[in-house]
Amino acid sequence: MKIMPGRPYPLGATWDGAGVNFSLFSEHATKVELCLFDGPEGKIERERIPLPEQTHQVWHLYLPEIRPGQLYGYRVHGAYEPRAGHRFNPAKLLIDPYAKAISGTATVSDEMFGYTVGDPAEDLSRDDQDSAECMPKCVVIDPAFTWGDDRPPRTPWHRTIIYEVHVKGFTVHHPQVPKVQRGTYAGLASPAAIDYLRKLGITAVELMPVHHCVTDKPLVDRGLTNYWGYNSIGYFAPDVRYSSSGRLGGQAAEFKTMVKTLHDAGIEVILDVVYNHTAEGNHLGPSLSLRGIDNAAYYRLVPDEPRYYIDVTGCGNTLNMTHPSTLRLIMDSLRYWVLDMHVDGFRFDLASALARELYAVDRLSAFFDIIHQDPVLSQIKLIAEPWDLGEGGYQVGNFPVLWAEWNVRYRDTVRRYWRGDEGQVGDLAYRLTGSSDLYEPSGRSPSASINFVTCHDGFALHDLVSYDDKHNEANGEENRDGQNENLSWNYGVEGPSDDPEIMHLREQQKRNFLATLLLSQGVPMICGGDEIGRTQHGNNNAYCQDNELSWFDWTLDQRARDLLSFSRYTIELLQNHPVLRRRRFFLGRRIRGSEVKDLSWFRSDGKEMSDEDWKDSPLKPFGLRLAGDAIDEVDSQGERIVDDTLLILLNAHKDVIPFILPAHRTGVRWELILDTQQPNGCRKHRLLKGGEAFDLEGRSLALLRLKRKQ
Numbered sequence: 001m002k003i004m005p006g007r008p009y010p011l012g013a014t015w016d017g018a019g020v021n022f023s024l025f026s027e028h029a030t031k032v033e034l035c036l037f038d039g040p041e042g043k044i045e046r047e048r049i050p051l052p053e054q055t056h057q058v059w060h061l062y063l064p065e066i067r068p069g070q071l072y073g074y075r076v077h078g079a080y081e082p083r084a085g086h087r088f089n090p091a092k093l094l095i096d097p098y099a100k101a102i103s104g105t106a107t108v109s110d111e112m113f114g115y116t117v118g119d120p121a122e123d124l125s126r127d128d129q130d131s132a133e134c135m136p137k138c139v140v141i142d143p144a145f146t147w148g149d150d151r152p153p154r155t156p157w158h159r160t161i162i163y164e165v166h167v168k169g170f171t172v173h174h175p176q177v178p179k180v181q182r183g184t185y186a187g188l189a190s191p192a193a194i195d196y197l198r199k200l201g202i203t204a205v206e207l208m209p210v211h212h213c214v215t216d217k218p219l220v221d222r223g224l225t226n227y228w229g230y231n232s233i234g235y236f237a238p239d240v241r242y243s244s245s246g247r248l249g250g251q252a253a254e255f256k257t258m259v260k261t262l263h264d265a266g267i268e269v270i271l272d273v274v275y276n277h278t279a280e281g282n283h284l285g286p287s288l289s290l291r292g293i294d295n296a297a298y299y300r301l302v303p304d305e306p307r308y309y310i311d312v313t314g315c316g317n318t319l320n321m322t323h324p325s326t327l328r329l330i331m332d333s334l335r336y337w338v339l340d341m342h343v344d345g346f347r348f349d350l351a352s353a354l355a356r357e358l359y360a361v362d363r364l365s366a367f368f369d370i371i372h373q374d375p376v377l378s379q380i381k382l383i384a385e386p387w388d389l390g391e392g393g394y395q396v397g398n399f400p401v402l403w404a405e406w407n408v409r410y411r412d413t414v415r416r417y418w419r420g421d422e423g424q425v426g427d428l429a430y431r432l433t434g435s436s437d438l439y440e441p442s443g444r445s446p447s448a449s450i451n452f453v454t455c456h457d458g459f460a461l462h463d464l465v466s467y468d469d470k471h472n473e474a475n476g477e478e479n480r481d482g483q484n485e486n487l488s489w490n491y492g493v494e495g496p497s498d499d500p501e502i503m504h505l506r507e508q509q510k511r512n513f514l515a516t517l518l519l520s521q522g523v524p525m526i527c528g529g530d531e532i533g534r535t536q537h538g539n540n541n542a543y544c545q546d547n548e549l550s551w552f553d554w555t556l557d558q559r560a561r562d563l564l565s566f567s568r569y570t571i572e573l574l575q576n577h578p579v580l581r582r583r584r585f586f587l588g589r590r591i592r593g594s595e596v597k598d599l600s601w602f603r604s605d606g607k608e609m610s611d612e613d614w615k616d617s618p619l620k621p622f623g624l625r626l627a628g629d630a631i632d633e634v635d636s637q638g639e640r641i642v643d644d645t646l647l648i649l650l651n652a653h654k655d656v657i658p659f660i661l662p663a664h665r666t667g668v669r670w671e672l673i674l675d676t677q678q679p680n681g682c683r684k685h686r687l688l689k690g691g692e693a694f695d696l697e698g699r700s701l702a703l704l705r706l707k708r709k710q
Contacts, residue, residue: 001047006062008055011332012098012236013072013140019064020140024074024096025057025325026294028086031077032059035093035132042071042103042137057325069248071103071137072096076293080114080126085296085306087123087287089114092131095233095289097329099138099212100336101249102237108217109134112286123283123307135288136212136240141249143340145256152344153268155203157381157404157447157523158581161571162270163202164455165528166228167210167242169551184244185254189261197267200531200564201571204268204381206347208456210255212237214279214288219544222476227546228456230349231279231315233288235333238341252341259342268344270381271337275319275330276353276388282309282316297323300356312353312390321354321367330354331370331377338376345381347406352395353388368400378402383450397438399448404523407435407449414453415464417652418512418699423617424652432624432648433599434521436585445583449522453513454530458483459540461530465509468494471538474545482541495538507533507559508699511566511676515701518570519648521582528552531567532560562679569681573674573703579626579643583633594630596645596664601625606660606691621651621696625662628706645706654698661704663690670694674703 006021014021022034032051038044051059074096078088092114095102106112111131115123165188172183176192187193188205197205212234215226229239243251259269280291290298300310300318309317320326337343348354355365371377386395386405399405410431417424430437434446454461459470464485472482493502510533517524528534529552536542542550556564574580586599601609602623609622628643635641647670651657661670668690675682677697687707688694696702 001049002064003049003052004062004064005053006060008053008058008060010098011058012096012100013138015068015140015142019062020066020070021060021062022051022072023058023060023098024051024076024293025297026059026076026078027057027297027325028294029059029076029078029088031090033075033077033090034061035073035075036066037071037073037132037137043133045132048075066140068140068142070140071248072140073132073135073137074293082115082123082283082307083305085301087114087291087295089126089128089287089292091128092287092292093135094287094292095136096138097234097289097293098236098332099234100141100143100236101139101252102136102212102234102240103139103248104136105241106136106214106233106288107134108214108220108286112288114287114292131287139249141252143252145253147256147260147342150260150263150342152342153203153263153266154344155266155268157445158583159575160204160268160381160447160523161202161518161574162204162206162450162523162525163197163200163528164206164208164272164525166208166456166550168227168546170528172551173548174552174554181244184242185238185251185258186244189258194261194265194267198265200568201575202526203266204270204344205262206270206272206383206525208272209274209349210239210242210271211235211273212239213241216279216281217286222544224476224544225546226544227550228543230274230543232274233279235273235275235329236336256341263342268381269342270345270347270383271343272347272349273334274349275333276348276350277311277313277315277317277319280317282311283307285316298326298329312356312388312393313350314389318353318356321356321365327366327370330367331374335374335376338380345383347383347385349385350388351384351386351399352393353390355395356388356390372400372402397435397442401443404448404450406455406525407431407438407451407522409438410435410449410451410520410522411453414513414516417650418509418516420619420652420654422619425616425620425622426614429601429614429624432516432520433586434582440585446521446585447523447583450525451517451520451522452525452527453517454527455525456527457541459485459538460527460534460536461510461513462506462533462535463538463540464513465506466495466497466535467538469538470540472541474539474549475541475543482539485540503559505699507563507679508676510563511679511681512699512701514563514567515570515674515676515703516650518574519580519701519703521580524574526567532556532564566679566681570674577628577643577646578633578641579628579631579646582631587632591630591632592640594627596625596627596630598627598630598632599624600627600662602662604657604659604696606662619653621649621653621657621659623647623649623659623662644708647704647706649694649696649702649704651696651698651700656698657696658693659696661688661690661692661694669707670704671707672702673705674701676701
């Protein structure tokens with residue numbers, strides 16, 4: 001085979017129409033071999049070719065005879081000295097960190113470990129078993145794709161409604177999706193799936209991790225799998241588990257088709273990405289890619305004991321963001337998904353870990369600086385999970401401009417309020433109005449707050465109101481895993497119930513949570529399936545449950561259909577009322593001759609709340625009036641935005657409370673347009689007079705619209 005020197009960049013395997021350039025970074029390697037594979041499932045290692053050139057610590061060659069579909073991997077030579085931080089072992093086939101597709105899934109076995117499993121010396125003894133047969137292989141792809149007139153929707157933050165969803169779980173049981181496409185990228189782009197998402201009214205899907213993932217050995221030993229996918233090993237490769245293509249490397253084109261189809265429907269694609277750690281785990285983990293390519297460069301090692309890894313992720317290792325090649329890997333991956341795959345944004349798992357340069361979290365780290373000046377990445381949606389497990393890792397409210405954050409303060413406060421905890425009204429007021437206490441000081445807007453009540457990590461909404469404690473026994477860890485949410489709803493029954501009163505109360509609480517989420521300032525994120533009452537039967541950590549426990553059940557009963565109808569209606573209200581999705585924080589005063597202040601708070605006697613009312617701890621109902629004629633913003637045409645004035649009333653107490661409706665002038669009339677007491681959301685609107693009492697039912701939320709002057 002003819003071998004040419006090739007180029008150091010771009011990294012990875014690049015098909016140019018005539019051949020393939022192979023390029024791999026390794027600072028400390030002494031030799032790098034490219035391995036080519038043939039045969040069924042790539043079991044036959046056809047050839048090993050030493051990379052002849054090294055430029056700026058990048059090893060490279062060009063093979064003019066190679067075509068798309070070729071399977072390959074690397075063997076990297078060097079010192080096996082764990083105490084010095086080096087773990088080179090050419091017996092282990094390694095995945096190219098820049099591989100655009102990976103064939104097959106990895107089931108971790110003893111051969112994949114760089115050391116002899118079970119040896120008393122643990123990882124200090126090098127293992128020479130060849131791992132090639134059990135390793136997945138990288139695939140050379142043809143990047144050509146007909147995007148046509150694809151355009152990113154570029155939905156403004158203040159109009160964004162996020163739907164967090166798992167690619168497989170969403171359609172694997174959907175009766176209207178063709179069987180061959182169920183649980184795949186093609187399934188998510190099927191007419192039935194698109195129709196559902198459009199009718200629901202969301203504007204973006206946030207896909208749980210789609211980077212190629214590995215199931216670690218403890219799960220394999222328990223007969224489970226890593227369903228969620230937060231165990232990445234290929235930052236450029238769409239996970240082959242979700243491909244219906246049936247051809248080598250076909251997952252890349254299938255993913256692009258999915259994005260294009262969602263864009264045609266006006267739906268953005270946001271990826272949940274895991275750049276804080278990899279699937280290689282701690283010092284006793286397998287050698288799959290970065291560990292064997294250059295352990296000391298890619299991972300954060302304990303300074304005085306480089307045999308061990310600094311772990312602020314709880315997953316065994318942390319990527320070394322202080323090394324320029326690690327930063328380059330992540331930035332190249334992000335740009336690839338935007339420029340080549342056309343995604344619209346990212347949600348960064350344990351984002352605080354990416355900001356750690358020396359020890360503490362540095363909000364002005366190199367990672368943020370690079371993104372902020374990048375002409376591509378600075379223009380997309382950037383969402384942080386603003387914490388990690390290390391000291392000082394809780395950084396809610398501390399991320400810089402351009403970033404939105406998962407607002408865990410919102411989640412916790414809203415949950416406490418509807419559970420009936422006292423002393424929550426003051427904090428809830430901030431959460432309902434965009435969390436200005438967290439985001440205004442740094443110059444950000446209400447859209448910096450990604451509001452959520454539930455997400456993949458924790459109880460589903462149905463389980464949130466049905467279980468006092470987690471029930472994760474199926475995970476095989478004796479229920480020790482998962483968050484200790486300890487809700488204690490005190491309904492008298494935990495889990496499934498046929499009691500009509502209990503069932504009614506649970507359904508109403510679901511509507512309370514959804515209504516609160518969708519009527520709050522900021523960006524709402526719905527956990528996929530909550531709108532139809534999806535249950536995991538009390539499992540709040542279903543990361544390893546690739547089965548009916550996690551998948552959507554599309555056999556909707558009447559309660560599920562009612563909740564879906566309620567969700568669609570409430571989202572429609574949000575979309576139709578700009579005062580619910582302001583781009584600026586409220587000022588608490590009149591603007592441009594408005595009849596009332598842009599934001600006012602009311603007690604149940606119809607009087608505005610005083611400073612003493614905010615200090616009062618007993619559980620009392622309260623209301624907030626949002627003045628539609630005091631938005632003080634303009635639309636895309638430069639016209640001033642004017643909306644209806646809305647009144648939101650909340651009562652977490654179990655009793656009915658008469659609420660005197662505000663009347664800033666004579667003849668005020670309010671129209672009831674949403675009531676969580678009603679399964680359908682109260683579509684038969686009622687007219688009520690200002691200054692008169694409205695019976696605000698126990699544990700309910702009501703939304704009223706001020707009738708305009710005739």
